[in-house]
Amino acid sequence: MGYFSELLKSRRSTRKFTSEKIDQDDVVTLMKAALMAPSSKRSTPWQFVIVDEPEKLAKLARVKKHGAKLIEGAPLAIVVLGDPLTSDVWIEDTSIACTLIQLQAEDLGLGSCWVQMRGRLDERDIPAAENIRDILDIPLQLQVLSVIAIGHKDEEKAPFDESKLKWEKVHINGYKIQE
Numbered sequence: 095m096g097y098f099s100e101l102l103k104s105r106r107s108t109r110k111f112t113s114e115k116i117d118q119d120d121v122v123t124l125m126k127a128a129l130m131a132p133s134s135k136r137s138t139p140w141q142f143v144i145v146d147e148p149e150k151l152a153k154l155a156r157v158k159k160h161g162a163k164l165i166e167g168a169p170l171a172i173v174v175l176g177d178p179l180t181s182d183v184w185i186e187d188t189s190i191a192c193t194l195i196q197l198q199a200e201d202l203g204l205g206s207c208w209v210q211m212r213g214r215l216d217e218r219d220i221p222a223a224e225n226i227r228d229i230l231d232i233p234l235q236l237q238v239l240s241v242i243a244i245g246h247k248d249e250e251k252a253p254f255d256e257s258k259l260k261w262e263k264v265h266i267n268g269y270k271i272q273e
Contacts, residue, residue: 101200103253108205109164111245116146116170120202124172124244127198131191139180140188143173143230153229154241158214158222164207168243173226175236185212188239195242205247211238 121144128142145151146169154173155166165171174192176184192208199206214222223238232238262272 100253101197103256105197105200105206106251106254107207108243108245108247108249108251109167109207110248111164111168111205111243112248113169114246116204116244116246120204121170123202124195124198127194128172128174128191131187131194133187133190134181134183137181137187139177139184140191141175141177141236142191143175143232145171145173145230150229154226156216157225157229158211158216161214162209162222162241165209165241165243168207168245170244172242172244173230173232174239174242175232176239177236179235184237185239192240192242195244199242199244203246204244205249206242206244209241209243211240 125142125144128140129138131140133139145154151168151171152166154171155163172195174188174195176188178184181187196206196208211222211226216222216225226232226238226241227234
């Protein structure tokens, strides 16, 4: 099996990080991966905000009801933005960039976790994206898709178990209902 197949199996969502900072060369490598992502008509509708200030990470950890607290424990977060005026498929394009960031993080020996923000609310039913917009001064034209928390892993997870692949979700030459 090739290196990429092994990388896919070993990349698991990391929610616990050590306090060790991320090397600046690694941050540059992560951003290169994101900026090389494919996009429709090479429109590159994404923008990224790198956050490493503990106070801002703590604020980002509270922008939605569930699933964001892990951001406070990460030494780095990448806020992923998309511009709907640049591309009608900004969600798809920015999602690809997120995936490449996570694969690059794994390749560097770092852990990562995608924290969904688009369509999520805080305790007061205010969109998480609005909270992030206020914290980071995001222009109105840009939409917040997600935050990728990144750090040195403080938990070990077994590689993905290929025996748990759901082959019933794969159809050949047309959709077939599984019995």
